[in-house]
Amino acid sequence: MIIMSDNLNAASVLEKIKDFPPMPQTAIQVIKILKNPDYHITDLTLCISKDISLTAEVLKMANSGLYSPPNPITTLKQAITYLGMSQVKNLVISLSSKTLYGAGQVRLLDQKLWEHSLMTAICSRLCSIRFMKKYAEESFILGLMHDIGQLIMSKNVDEFEDIVRNAYNKNLNVYQLEQETLGFNHTEVGSLAMKKWEMPEIFYNVVKFHHNPDESPAKDLTHLISFSNNLCNYAGFGITEYYDEENLNKSQEYLEISNEVRDEIQNTLLDIFEKEKELFKI
Numbered sequence: 001m002i003i004m005s006d007n008l009n010a011a012s013v014l015e016k017i018k019d020f021p022p023m024p025q026t027a028i029q030v031i032k033i034l035k036n037p038d039y040h041i042t043d044l045t046l047c048i049s050k051d052i053s054l055t056a057e058v059l060k061m062a063n064s065g066l067y068s069p070p071n072p073i074t075t076l077k078q079a080i081t082y083l084g085m086s087q088v089k090n091l092v093i094s095l096s097s098k099t100l101y102g103a104g105q106v107r108l109l110d111q112k113l114w115e116h117s118l119m120t121a122i123c124s125r126l127c128s129i130r131f132m133k134k135y136a137e138e139s140f141i142l143g144l145m146h147d148i149g150q151l152i153m154s155k156n157v158d159e160f161e162d163i164v165r166n167a168y169n170k171n172l173n174v175y176q177l178e179q180e181t182l183g184f185n186h187t188e189v190g191s192l193a194m195k196k197w198e199m200p201e202i203f204y205n206v207v208k209f210h211h212n213p214d215e216s217p218a219k220d221l222t223h224l225i226s227f228s229n230n231l232c233n234y235a236g237f238g239i240t241e242y243y244d245e246e247n248l249n250k251s252q253e254y255l256e257i258s259n260e261v262r263d264e265i266q267n268t269l270l271d272i273f274e275k276e277k278e279l280f281k282i
């Protein structure tokens with residue numbers, strides 16, 4: 001049974017989340033170091049290595065099929081040299097956000113959200129390398145963050161679990177059900193969070209419009225994320241079994257991706273998931 005909350009809206013949800021970390025500390029430090037034009041690789045290595053689990057995650061990711069190094073990468077310095085600064089920055093921000101998903105007791109829903117977000121990030125990166133090189137940097141982190149509004153809602157809106165359960169049982173779109181039940185949805189909560197965290201405007205636009213990319217001021221990147229999001233749902237990496245066929249086709253068409261290439265991307269994704277299961281554990 002879903003109880004309607006009278007005073008609930010996207011802004012009030014965001015108001016409630018004072019405890020929600022603005023951004024993990026190591027990520028803030030890394031951004032600070034890279035902003036300084038005279039930074040040294042040692043500063044970066046030192047900063048990341050203070051966080052042991054993050055270091056392990058960066059090494060795991062650098063060795064994964066996603067980056068396929070010619071030889072195994074065993075040190076942070078090698079990882080930074082191989083991946084380059086901007087990729088390392090993205091990885092650190094992304095991987096440190098993993099703790100947001102797993103904070104406290106890990107529920108099946110958090111696990112599913114993390115899996116869906118990471119798969120969307122991987123798919124977005126694969127697609128951007130192929131079709132939209134200029135967004136190779138942003139695509140991974142945006143794939144990871146596109147549903148950050150659902151993560152916030154899952155921890156702060158009592159009705160959210162019921163909405164997901166209901167959507168699962170009736171094979172409905174969670175996004176639409178949020179709107180009908182609460183009067184707002186995760187794209188509003190997520191985009192408000194982007195604003196609050198002072199993320200670049202393109203992040204705000206992609207998060208806000210990823211379910212209706214044609215309305216986005218950043219159409220190209222929003223369609224790329226929308227395509228990845230829907231393809232992941234279609235491939236079985238969603239929080240429910242529903243996938244938005246209309247939006248999947250619309251973004252596929254916008255990006256001029258043939259059915260053969262789409263199948264190829266889907267197979268690569270299934271392959272990466274099989275090989276890199278470790279990455280998906282919270």
Ligand SMILES: [Fe+2]
Binds near residue numbers: 186
């Ligand atoms: Fe979404």
Ligand SMILES: [Fe+2]
Binds near residue numbers: 116120
């Ligand atoms: Fe999604």
